Amino acid sequence: MGASTLLLTGNIDTIAQMSCNPAIGGQAKGQIVREIDALGGEMAINTDVTAIQFRLLNESKGPAVQAPRAQCDKKAYQFRLKHTLELQKNLQIFQTTVTGLIYAHGRVVGCRTNLDVEFFGRAVIITTGTFLRALMHVGQNKNEGGRLGDFSAKTLSGSLLEAGIELHRLKTGTPPRLLGRSLNFAGLQEQKGDREPTLFAFHDTREKDDLFHVEQPGETRLGWVPGREQASCWLTYTTSESERIVRDNLHLSAMYSGQITATGPRYCPSIEDKFVRFADKERHLLFLEPEGRNTNEYYINGLSTSLPFDIQVQLIHSIPGLENAVLLRPAYAVEYDFAQPTQLLPSLESRLMENLFFAGQINGTSGYEEAAAQGLVAGVNAALKARGEPPMVIRRHEGYIGVLIDDLTTKGTSEPYRMFTSRAEHRLLFNHGSAEGRFFEHSKKHNLLSTSRLVNIAKKYSSINTWVEFFENNNTAGGSWGDAIRRTNSPLELPQNFQQETKEVRDETIYRVRYRGYRLREQRQIERFKDNEKIRIPDHIDYLAIPSLRKEGAQKLHAARPATLADASRISGVSPSDVSILMIIIEAGRRSRRESSS
Ligand SMILES: Cc1cc2nc3c(=O)[nH]c(=O)nc-3n(C[C@H](O)[C@H](O)[C@H](O)COP(=O)(O)OP(=O)(O)OC[C@H]3O[C@@H](n4cnc5c(N)ncnc54)[C@H](O)[C@@H]3O)c2cc1C
Structure with a gap:
């Protein structure tokens, strides 16, 4: 966006380091990565270029919930992104630890560092x-x-x-890393990548120059096809002996002994949690995943724990294929401070301190994709703020990024928040192939993509719309093409020139035609809701002093301070009758202002 930007980090070598599994995407997260790509973020292209295995999850289910996932080369991912930052115009990177912020007149104006050097700027983002x-x-x-x-x-x-910002504690955990040559692969089940990888970046709308722009002259990988030479992952299961080891030693686990009181991720449970909470399950599935092409290190997905190291060794050795496994790094849990995200506006700017933005795990989320999405939105908005322009607010009905930010800023969280398709009421509209179309207006308005890419997206959607119209308004044997597509799941003999369109155009067209009825219903609901989006709630309103509001509703509204009536209606604990009361109060306020001015 052309803003002069400084990135301070405690360690330049760990820029984009994946703290846990070097995997990107999966359920709902894969869709987020495509949305990030549609808004000009780097995550998708960085994943495509450095992935060593691609899989499309939920391939047998509906396209709305299909999600691309990739296992990346951890170091390649990290170094390529570091290099991208080094080449980024207007961005300066500097290694130092930030020790505090500098405030003046209710605003943040800069930060202090452990080098005793201070930096000043018009906006600060904490990540x-x-x-x-x-x-x-x-x-x-x-x-x-x-x-x-x-x-x-x-x-x-x-x-x-x-600055009055409320902080709480959360915790997360990670499994041990194992030495590949100590694994008995004969005892493991192989899981290969997809023969035809589903990539994250929208390659079909990019120009050649948008690809691999990080590689230096002479290093371009001519003819390299993302997804070639994929590596395998491997499956195994815990045994009854694993369960005995865990149960016998629960009192030594940092989490179960009461040593950690912070809340952990419900949806990414530790092995202790799995045996205790899902006691009826005989065994738990584990994946052995390579961490890269130039390392023999393996990540064991599904076995995060905070048991003592000697117990971890026993536990690993109780698993088929891992009888002689050598641990390279122990599993551990980490506790940290997070700032309750209800203290943020939908732009991710603090409600308490002007020009101060928050993004990523500090907002109570867990996951690279959730963090990247917030980083992008906070970055755009910090630049807009510095220019004195209104923020880019991504609404809930536009995509997973909107749902994420809306959930965080209106509901807050008491445990590490991760995205699921079920969190998005309009998920049928959020299929991964439609992200460029859904975010086109934002990327165009804020110049987040190159002009040539914007033109290509516009062309692509013009083709999609033309084909959707064609299928609905033209007949094949026995009725319209649209009905024929909706009637059958088996491949139809579609018009020759349609088959010559790119795969992205064909897939999105068929998706729109096949789910036409559902999509129309969703769009009608959104339109109804948009009316409430337009009704702004005055900043000065004192919810606690409105006697007709239910106590819970008043307290939740007081804590979240929603910007619009639609935001208010999404807060858990705020009932439809609370929203109606608010609407009456806002309308009455407007009337009395009109009367007093006339
Ligand atoms: C042990 C562990 C296990 C996890 N497991 C998973 C998982 O399985 N799947 C998943 O999706 N996510 C997992 N996560 C979460 C995921 O790593 C994070 O959600 C994501 O990386 C958060 O991104 P971020 O940019 O907010 O912060 P981070 O990636 O943590 O980056 C924070 C950066 O800020 C820098 N920094 C911090 N404080 C200062 C300071 N004062 N001054 C200067 N620099 C500073 C650090 O050097 C670091 O580079 C795990 C995280 C951990 C730690």
């Missing part, structure tokens, strides 16, 4: 992940750090508290 007052646990053993081998940011929390 500290799991690093604030971070404490790692391996059984009863504790070490400071946001990630194994990393530091803990000890003083920044104090500076946020000083």
Whole structure:
């Protein structure tokens, strides 16, 4: 966006380091990555270029819930993104630890660092992940750090508290890493990548120059096809012996012994949680996933734990294929501060301190994709704020990014928040292939994509719309093409020139035709809801002083301070009757202002 930007990081070498599994995408997260791509973010292209295995999840289910997933080369992912930042115009990167913020007149104006150098700017974005007052646990053993081998940011929390920002504790965990040559692959089940990979970036609307722009002259991988030479992942299961080991040692687990009191991710449970909460399950599925092409390190997906190291070794050895496995890194849990995201506006700017933005895990989320989406939105809005322009607000009906930000800013969270398709009421409109169309107006308005790409997207959607019209208004044997497409799941002999369109155009057209009825219903609901989006709630309203509001509704509204009536209606604990009362009060306020001015 042309804004002069400084990125401060505690360690330049860990830019874009994946703290846990080097995998991108999956359920709902894959759709988010495509949305990030549609808004000009780097995550999709970086994944395509560095992935070592691609799989389309839910392939047998409806396209709305199909999601691309990729296993990446951890180091390649990290270094390519670092290089992208190095080449980015107007961006300066500098390695130092931020120790506090500098405030003046109710605004943030800069930050202090451990080098005693201060930096000043018109907007500040905090993206500290799991690093604030971070404490790692391996059984009863504790070490400071946001990630194994990393530091803990000890003083920044104090500076946020000083500004009145409320902080709480959360925790997350990661499994051990194993040495590949110590695994018995004969005892594991192989899982290959898809023969035809589903990529994350919208390659068909990009110009050649948009691809691989990080590689230096002479290093371009001519003829390299993303998804070629894929690596395999491997499956195994826990045994009854694994369960016995875990149960016998629960009292030594940092989480179960009461040593960690912070809440962990419900949807990414530790192995202790799995055996306790899902006691009826005989065994638990585990995936062995390579961490890259130039390493023999394997990640064991599904076995995150905070048991002591010696118990971890016993546990690993109780699993088929891992009888002689050598641990390269232990599993651990990490506790950290997060800032309750109800303190943010939908632009991700703080409600309490002007020009201060928050993005990523500090907002209580878990996941690379959720973090990247917030980083993008906060970045765009910080630039707009610096220019004195109104923010880019992505609404709930536009995509998963809208749902994510709306959930965070209106409901807050008490456990690490991750995205699911079920969180999005309009998910039928959020199929991964439609992201460029859904976000076109935002990317055009804020120049988030190159002009040539914007032109290509417009052309693509013109083709899609033309074909949808054609199928609805032209007949084949026995009725319209549209009815024929909706009637059958088996491939139809579609017109020759349609088959010559790109796969993206064909897939999106067929999706729109096949789900036409459902899509129309969703769109009607959105239109109805949009009326409420237009009704703004005055900033000064005192919810606690409105006697007709239910107590819970008043308290939730007071905490979330929604911007519009639609925002108010989405807050859990705010009932439709609370919303109606608010509408009457807003209308009465408007009337009395009109009368007094006339
Ligand atoms: C142990 C563990 C397991 C996880 N498991 C998963 C998983 O399985 N799947 C998943 O999707 N997600 C997982 N996550 C979460 C995922 O890693 C994060 O949600 C995501 O990386 C958050 O991105 P972020 O940009 O907010 O922060 P991070 O990626 O944590 O980056 C924060 C950055 O801020 C820098 N920093 C922090 N404080 C300061 C300071 N004061 N001054 C300067 N620089 C500072 C750090 O150096 C770091 O580079 C896990 C995280 C951890 C730690």
